[in-house]
Amino acid sequence: MGCTLCPRACKVNRSEKSGYCSAGEDLLVGSVVIHRGEEPPLVQGAGSGAIFFSGCPLKCSYCQNMQISHHATGHTLSASELASYMKRLQDLGCSNINLVTPTHYTYEILDALDRAHDLGLSLPVIINSSGYEAVSTLELWKDHADIYLMDLKYGDNPTGSILSNVGDYWDVARQSIAYIFESAGVLRMDQEGRGVAGLVVRHLVLPGMLSNPFAVLDFLSDLSVEIPVSIMSQYNPDPYRGDINDMKRPLVKDEYETVLERALELGFSTIFKQDMDACRMYVPDFKATDPFGDEPNLL
Numbered sequence: 001m002g003c004t005l006c007p008r009a010c011k012v013n014r015s016e017k018s019g020y021c022s023a024g025e026d027l028l029v030g031s032v033v034i035h036r037g038e039e040p041p042l043v044q045g046a047g048s049g050a051i052f053f054s055g056c057p058l059k060c061s062y063c064q065n066m067q068i069s070h071h072a073t074g075h076t077l078s079a080s081e082l083a084s085y086m087k088r089l090q091d092l093g094c095s096n097i098n099l100v101t102p103t104h105y106t107y108e109i110l111d112a113l114d115r116a117h118d119l120g121l122s123l124p125v126i127i128n129s130s131g132y133e134a135v136s137t138l139e140l141w142k143d144h145a146d147i148y149l150m151d152l153k154y155g156d157n158p159t160g161s162i163l164s165n166v167g168d169y170w171d172v173a174r175q176s177i178a179y180i181f182e183s184a185g186v187l188r189m190d191q192e193g194r195g196v197a198g199l200v201v202r203h204l205v206l207p208g209m210l211s212n213p214f215a216v217l218d219f220l221s222d223l224s225v226e227i228p229v230s231i232m233s234q235y236n237p238d239p240y241r242g243d244i245n246d247m248k249r250p251l252v253k254d255e256y257e258t259v260l261e262r263a264l265e266l267g268f269s270t271i272f273k274q275d276m277d278a279c280r281m282y283v284p285d286f287k288a289t290d291p292f293g294d295e296p297n298l299l
C-alpha cells in the first residue's frame with residue numbers, strides 16, 4: 001500500500017520512488033544540533049536537542065529551512081544510528097528531543113525511539129510540526145510523544161493553496177490541533193520551568209497579515225485560552241519564491257503588535273513573543289558546520 005502518513009496521501013510506494021515530501025525509503029536527517037531558538041520552556045539546560053529531518057509534506061514557498069525541507073539532502077541514518085544521536089543529545093545536557101518535521105519518517109523514528117529508550121533515553125520528546133497532520137498518524141505517536149509544538153500557519157484554506165500548495169490546510173490543521181488538545185492537554189512544566197508534556201501552538205505572522213492571524217487566534221481561544229501561543233515575528237523574505245509583493249518584505253512592527261494585542265484581548269494566559277530582529281537570528285544554514293551559528297551539527 002502507498003504512503004498515507006500525511007494528509008496529502010500521495011500513496012506512492014516509497015521503496016520505489018519518493019513522495020511529494022521528497023522522502024523515499026531511506027531516513028534522511030539534515031542536522032542534529034543543540035538549539036536555543038525555541039520557546040523558553042523548551043530550551044532549559046543546554047538547550048533543545050533538535051533533529052531536523054530532510055524533506056517535508058508541506059514545502060511552503062517561504063520556508064527558512066528550504067535547504068533541507070524542499071530537497072532530500074542530508075545524511076542517511078539507520079534507526080539505531082538515530083537512537084544513538086538521541087542519547088548523545090541527552091548526554092550533552094539537552095532538555096528534550098525535538099523532532100523537527102518528523103511525519104514522513106514516522107515508522108523509522110518510532111523504531112529509533114524504542115531503541116533510544118533501551119539505551120537510557122528519558123527526555124520528553126517533541127513533535128515539531130507544520131500542523132498539517134493526519135489524526136491517524138498522530139495516533140501512532142501517542143505513546144511516544146510528550147510535547148506537541150504545532151504550527152497553525154493560516155486561518156483559511158486559500159492561503160494554504162497559494163503558499164503551501166495544499167487546498168485544505170485550515171480544515172486539516174484545526175482537526176489535528178483539536179485532537180492534540182483533547183488527547184494531550186496544554187503545556188505543563190516541571191519545577192524548574194522545563195516543558196514536559198502538552199500542546200504549544202505557533203503562528204508566524206506573515207507580512208500584510210496574509211496568514212489571517214485573527215482567525216487563528218479566534219479558533220484557538222474557542223478551544224482554550226490556556227493553550228500557550230507563540231506569536232512569531234521571524235518571517236524572512238529571502239527564501240520566498242513567489243510573486244506576492246507583501247511576501248517580499250519583512251514583517252513590520254505595527255502588524256506584529258496588532259496580532260499581539262488581539263491575543264491579549266482574547267485572554268490567552270501564555271503568549272510567547274519575539275523581538276522584531278528575530279528574522280536575522282533564526283535563519284539556519286544547513287550547509288554550515290554550525291547551522292545556527294553557535295552549536296555544531298553533530299552528524
Ligand code: SF4
Pocket residue numbers: 003004005006007008009010011012014018019020021022023057103104
Ligand atoms: S508523507 Fe510524503 S509520501 Fe507520505 S503521503 Fe505525505 S507527501 Fe506522500
